[in-house]
Amino acid sequence: MGAPAILAEHVYREELARLGAEDGRVVCVEALPSGARHPFETAHPDRFFQLNSVESAMVSMVEGLLTAGFRVFVCGLGDGIGAARPPRPALAHLRAGASVVVPDDPVDPAPLLRMPRVRIAAPSGVEEIRAVVRGAARSGRPHHIRIGRGAPVDVAAGWTDSGDGEIPSVLWDLPGGTGRHPAPGSCLISVGEEGTRLAWAARARGAGLAHAHLVYLDDGHLVAAAGELARRHDRFVVLGGYRGPAGVGERLRRLMPGCLVREVTPGGDPAADAALVLRAAEGPWR
Numbered sequence: 001m002g003a004p005a006i007l008a009e010h011v012y013r014e015e016l017a018r019l020g021a022e023d024g025r026v027v028c029v030e031a032l033p034s035g036a037r038h039p040f041e042t043a044h045p046d047r048f049f050q051l052n053s054v055e056s057a058m059v060s061m062v063e064g065l066l067t068a069g070f071r072v073f074v075c076g077l078g079d080g081i082g083a084a085r086p087p088r089p090a091l092a093h094l095r096a097g098a099s100v101v102v103p104d105d106p107v108d109p110a111p112l113l114r115m116p117r118v119r120i121a122a123p124s125g126v127e128e129i130r131a132v133v134r135g136a137a138r139s140g141r142p143h144h145i146r147i148g149r150g151a152p153v154d155v156a157a158g159w160t161d162s163g164d165g166e167i168p169s170v171l172w173d174l175p176g177g178t179g180r181h182p183a184p185g186s187c188l189i190s191v192g193e194e195g196t197r198l199a200w201a202a203r204a205r206g207a208g209l210a211h212a213h214l215v216y217l218d219d220g221h222l223v224a225a226a227g228e229l230a231r232r233h234d235r236f237v238v239l240g241g242y243r244g245p246a247g248v249g250e251r252l253r254r255l256m257p258g259c260l261v262r263e264v265t266p267g268g269d270p271a272a273d274a275a276l277v278l279r280a281a282e283g284p285w286r
Contacts, residue, residue, distance in 0.1 A: 073099050196213060222248070
C-alpha cells in the first residue's frame, strides 16, 4: 500500500504546530474533535484547548487569550455544510481579533467584508496554506482561512515562498511554462481548491489559456489584483469564489468596468466541467 494522501487540513495543522515552536504567543483552539491527536496538542499541550462546540465558553476564552497578547487560531468551525453565511462563532472570533480556519465551503463573504481588519484567504496548494498560516501568526491580524477538504491543489506559478508569509495579490500560472506574461485575451481566474482543480482540468484541454490564481480575497487585495489583471487581459472566467453580489466575480466586474467577466459553476462531472470552462473562455463574448 502507498503512503496515505496528505490532506490540506494536515498541512495547516502541522504548520501551526511548527509556528508554535517558534513563537510562544501562538495558541490553537479546536472547536470540534478531529478524530486524531492534533500535532499542536502533541507539541504544545499548554497552548492547545479543545472546547468542542460550547460557543459562549469559546468566545470568552479567546477574548481573554487575545487580551493577554496571544495569537489565537480557532479551528474546526465548519458546522453547517452548504450554509449561506459564515458560522456565527467564526464571526465572533474574528471580531475579537482571532484567526479562524474553516472548511472551503461556498459561503457568502459579505459579513467578512464588513470587518476591514480581517484578511480573507482561500489557499489551495501546500506552500500557499503554509504561507497564509505564517502570515496570520506573524501579523497578528485576524484571518479568515478557508482550507479544502481534500488533497491540496498546487498552482504551477512563478512564485517562491520566501518564508515571510507574503503572497502576491495575483499568482500567474503561465501557459506552456515560457516565463513570459500571458498575451491579452481570455484568462481563467481560480479561487480556492475546487476552482484551482477546475482551472487545471480546463488548461489540460486548452493549453493556451492563461491562468491567474487568487489567494487573498479581502477588498484590499482584490483591488490590487483587479489592477494587475486588467493590465494584462480584458476577458476573464472566474472559477470559485462564491456566486453573488459579494462574490469574487461580481466584485471584479465592479472593479474592472472595462473588462468582461464570466463565472462558471461546476456540475460535478470533471470532463463536462472542463469543457464548460473552455466554452466560456473561447466562445462569443458579446
